[in-house]
Amino acid sequence: MATVRLKKGFDIRLLGEITDKVIGDVPAPNTVAVIPDDFHGIIPRMEKKEGEHVAAGEPLYHDKNHEAIKVVAPVSGTVKEVRRGERRHIDAIIIAPDGDKDSITHNIMGDAEQVLLQSGLWAMMRQRPYDVVPTPGIRPRDVFVTAFDSAPLAPDLDVVLGDKRQFIAKGVEVLNGLTDGKVYIGVRDGQSIDAPGAEVTTFIGPHPAGNVGVQAANTAPVNKGDVVWTMDIVTLARIGELFTTGKVSHDTVVAITGEMVQQPRYIKTVMGADLQTVLKHETTNLAQSRIISGNVLTGVKVEADQWLLAPYRHITVIPENNKPDEFMGWASFKPSRFSIYRTFTTWLGGLSKARSFDSRIKGGERAIVRTGEYDAMLPMDIYGEFLIKAIISGDIDKMEQLGIYEIAPEDFALAEFADTSKLELQRIVREGLDRLRAEMS
């Protein structure tokens, strides 16, 4: 087992950590929704209409370009509403669950790729380049799986896995059959995993050590022309379960964390559950909170009447800023004004203490002035600043040369936090990847 030490990065500690690994229960959801934006790269074409019945695991829609890629309903019930936004973009497909266990069983003896596509698990995998749902028919060079989440307040994926860890070995076996290369699993120091047939690597270091892209870059980097698949260990276990039992499990354990949560804890619910049910007794002051599906760096801001997003096993609730403009904030010597840089006084009190963060940007957007800020937060052999500049200027050749195929927006999330110039790096990277993908197809 190889060990990789990563020096770059930073662990941001927020208030509202989970101390107890007990998994609590919440009532069954009133509504369950599938959000098409969670499956980047898929253009939805509906298979079910409003009012129709769906079984758990039955396709709701497929991709316009690859009809085989299905996105399925997590529960059985009735399609209550297909909510559309601007230009008929599908914002959410809302299902009213009927409570019975009407679910699809797959014939797992068939072609593994077809089974994955049909089961909806294909849509939960991602591919590099472009960080999108993988294109069917392409055998990936390797498969990268991360077994831990290093983001702020992130759930312990061992807890999320629970008894599903028995399916890891089967999942590795299935994926080994779909790639000519290896299945790499990245674990944190001290984490044990039983995965025969996989190449297990230990990663020691601060966030973003748990990012699958960072792990790939430090084991077998993605080159131009390569296609690799990425996922986390929970998706891998689901694949293993599918090929053992014939069914996809849509149950999930979610970590509810953050300063505005009364008692941070793990709960068990179903993917796409409505937040009103999930957060009912967890927070008191929703009006002054920001609910994030995911972590504070890469997650998505959601409203209290919306749903859990599929890619995340994590909800963070932080204070939404309600303070007035800060008088001469740039002159502050308050240690409570957190900065990883020594231009403020936080470092005197230690940077590893858990602190309160709200959603303020704390500065205006500027040109990139300070050097090395992105590189210090990106443990990859990439000149982050030069890559960002290439993306902003739309220079396709430079983007390729500087390694855009190796990255996903999440890899720049920590740099976005630390950026003195307050640029929206994740948005810039996303637009660069989408542009490149459009250019290449």
Add this chain to the structure above:
Amino acid sequence: MNKIEPSFRPGGKFAKLESVYDGMETFLFTPNTTSRSGAHIHDGNDLKRTMITVVAALIPALLFGMYNIGYQHYLAIGQAHMGWFTMFLYGLLALLPVIVVSYAVGLGIEFISAQIHHKEIQEGFLVTGILIPLIVPINTPLWMTAVATAFAVIFAKEIFGGTGMNIFNVALITRAFLFFAYPSHMSGDEPFVKVDSAFGMGSGTLVDGFTGATPLGQVATSVGEPSMTNILGEPISCLDAFIGNIPGSPGETSMIAILIGAAILLITGIASWRIMCSVFVGGLGMAALVHALPSPIYPASMLDPMTQLCLGGFAFGAVFMATDPVTGARTSVGQYIYGLLIGVFAILIRVYNSGYPEGMMLAILLMNAFAPLIDHCVVSSNIKRRARRAATKS
């Protein structure tokens, strides 16, 4: 502040001053804007804080510069017995107009430019505005400083796109403009010691045998073994240069004040220690080399290396100018090369080009031009490595 806001928005009475309003508002209040996309939390540091910290690092050099202006003045008029406070006050009165002119001209242009482009006013000039008074000789007429500042801000900064986009250090362009446009005012006895009174303070007659040339200016024109003297003709030692009681531009004379600034910049992590250290290493190495090969034709080659570094603008340039991240090299490897070459060229120009007794300004401007090339080479090696990796795989 929020009450008067509407009159500054488009359609309001003062819509033409929208940028000025925004500038004042963000200066007084850190906006409470929250993130819409991407990361939900952000670090507390912003560019304003960064720039203000650099200004704070310049304060010791500024204060000592004021004192030294007074010290040199009273020495020149034969009243060296004056107290330090009198000297400081005289220096303050002498330097204040320069600071006011520098900020008024520079910020004025920035405000107008921001309004034309309907952008937020950026804080880049906060640092430039204090650097200019520190590197322009004290006797430079104010109108010259104003013209040079306007030239530098417009042609070295705004036409490239403003803060963060310039190729050359704006303060150094100001200095270079003065140096080449008004050479007679920029060297010799005259520019570095203010001999007339400031706001009626400190009038007197010059002592006999007054010479206000900087030590490096004296060395460049000397014959044979170089000798450096102060205004009264007393010899100057390396220690004097370290403390800073010598003629020169206001900010550059005192090594002590500059080192305090350097410590602030390094502890806060704003300046690149790679650049700063490699400038000194390059300068020391080159000075040792020329000292090993002394020649009477080039009198500066006879100075010992430590004295070389203490004299003139070398230290000030290394700490405050070479480390400007916008105009310097941006890659770590590039920063070593960039700094080393600045140190080498500064001494090279100083010693072997008697037309320019001070080489730091030209060395930094030269390397400003080459910094993108250095970075290009460093980044190219990363690109080649990636291409090679792809080639061996397939």
